Amino acid sequence: MAVLSNNDRADCWATFMRERNAERDGLNLSKPELRAAVDALDVYFNDNAAAINTAIPQPARGALTTPQKALLAIAVLRRRYLSGA
Amino acid sequence: MATGNLLFLLSPLSSAPPATLGAPIDIVVGTSTPVESFPVLVFDPSTVWYADWHGLVMPPHYGGGGITVTFYWSATATTNEIVWSAAFREIADDAEDLNTTAQTYDYNNSSAVTAPSAAGEVVYDTLTFTDGADMDNVGAGDLFSFRIRRFASDAGDDCTGNGEIHAVKITET
Numbered sequence: 001m002a003v004l005s006n007n008d009r010a011d012c013w014a015t016f017m018r019e020r021n022a023e024r025d026g027l028n029l030s031k032p033e034l035r036a037a038v039d040a041l042d043v044y045f046n047d048n049a050a051a052i053n054t055a056i057p058q059p060a061r062g063a064l065t066t067p068q069k070a071l072l073a074i075a076v077l078r079r080r081y082l083s084g085a
Numbered sequence: 086m087a088t089g090n091l092l093f094l095l096s097p098l099s100s101a102p103p104a105t106l107g108a109p110i111d112i113v114v115g116t117s118t119p120v121e122s123f124p125v126l127v128f129d130p131s132t133v134w135y136a137d138w139h140g141l142v143m144p145p146h147y148g149g150g151g152i153t154v155t156f157y158w159s160a161t162a163t164t165n166e167i168v169w170s171a172a173f174r175e176i177a178d179d180a181e182d183l184n185t186t187a188q189t190y191d192y193n194n195s196s197a198v199t200a201p202s203a204a205g206e207v208v209y210d211t212l213t214f215t216d217g218a219d220m221d222n223v224g225a226g227d228l229f230s231f232r233i234r235r236f237a238s239d240a241g242d243d244c245t246g247n248g249e250i251h252a253v254k255i256t257e258t
Contacts, residue, residue, distance in 0.1 A: 014131035021130070021247040026162040026204055030243035031130060 003046045013038045092144055092152070093255040095231070097126045100136045108134040108235075113159065113205070113249065125159070125249035128167075128235035130242075135234045136250070147225045151258035152214040156195070156233075159207045162246025166197035168236040169248070171212060173221040176228040190232055191221065197241030207251055213258055231255070 004012070013035050020027055027034060045052075053061060056069060064072065097110050108126040115121030126136045154171050172190035176183070198210040214220040223229045235248045 010131075014129075017130050017245050020245075021161045024161050024204060027245040028162060028164045029245065030165045031245050032243060034245055 001046070001049065004042045009035070009038050009042060012042075087148075088150065088257060090146060090148075090257040091254070092147060092257060093138075093141060093231075093253075095138050095253040095255070097124045097136075097250060097252075099138060100126060101139055103135050103137055103232075106132065106134050108136045108250070111249070113251075123251065125251055128237070128248040128250065130235075130237055130245050130247065133234055133237050135232055138231045138253075141229050141231055143223055143225050143227050143229065145225050147257055149216045149224065151216045152220055153211050153256050153258045154193075154214070154233075155209055155211050155254040155256070156250060157207055157209055157252040157254070159205065159249045159251065160200040160244055160246040161204055161249070162244055163200055163202055163204055165244040166199050166241060167244050167248045168197050168239045168242040169195040169210065169212065169233065170236045171214075171231065171233045171253075173214070173223050174230040174232065175221040175223045176230065191219075192234065192236075193219065194236055194239070197239075197243075200244050200246060204246070 013031075016038070017027065017031075017034070029037075052073065053069065056064070056072075060072075061069075100108075100110075102108065108128050111125055111127045113123040113125050115123060128134050156169050158167070158169070160167065170192040172192045174188045174190060193212050193214055195210055195212040198208070201208045216224075221229070231253075233250070233253060236242055
């Protein structure tokens with residue numbers, strides 16, 4: 001899978017701001033700075049997709065679909081960094 | 086005619102959203118007893134949204150000195166800047182069919198104004214119009230519509246927070 005298209009990155013950026021603003025969770029950086037972070041994370045996930053996949057042991061690696069693996073990663077990140085934050 | 090004469094005080098609750106890209110009304114919740122509900126028009130940081138007021142008639146005491154628009158606004162982020170815009174649409178006597186005549190709104194833009202230092206604070210910022218074509222030739226006694234927007238696509242608008250309009254004041258400059 002290649003990096004996201006510019007439109008997809010823009011949609012991700014806009015959606016993130018909308019979700020944070022709905023929670024009145026102020027982001028103390030500029031719109032271009034946030035967009036740069038979106039782009040950089042997209043590149044990072046693209047460059048490290050194989051390594052992230054390898055980190056999942058079998059049989060999970062073979063049994064889970066790619067979307068399921070992404071949701072699993074989100075669940076772990078949520079538990080690590082958002083619970084009790 | 087006098088500088089500073091109040092012409093209109095516009096509330097979020099009297100606005101009319103356009104058919105698309107309308108800024109929604111939301112509530113900023115206070116903390117008094119009982120708790121206040123401050124109505125605001127919410128402007129997204131990534132998309133240009135609009136709010137309209139219709140059925141405005143320029144008062145007879147408007148003396149042609151031009152207009153100052155004051156935005157009373159807050160933001161959900163406390164850094165960086167927002168650009169606000171406004172435009173007039175004259176609806177002249179027996180001149181245009183509102184159902185069929187498209188208006189090209191000629192916006193004046195504020196400078197890039199800094200978000201308040203706290204998310205619950207309201208700041209006051211202005212922009213001006215000269216009398217005449219700059220305000221679509223709206224004069225005393227004329228019916229007009231008034232449109233505002235957050236110019237979210239402008240390079241100077243770099244605040245990631247929502248811009249929240251609490252009120253708009255229109256005075257003679």
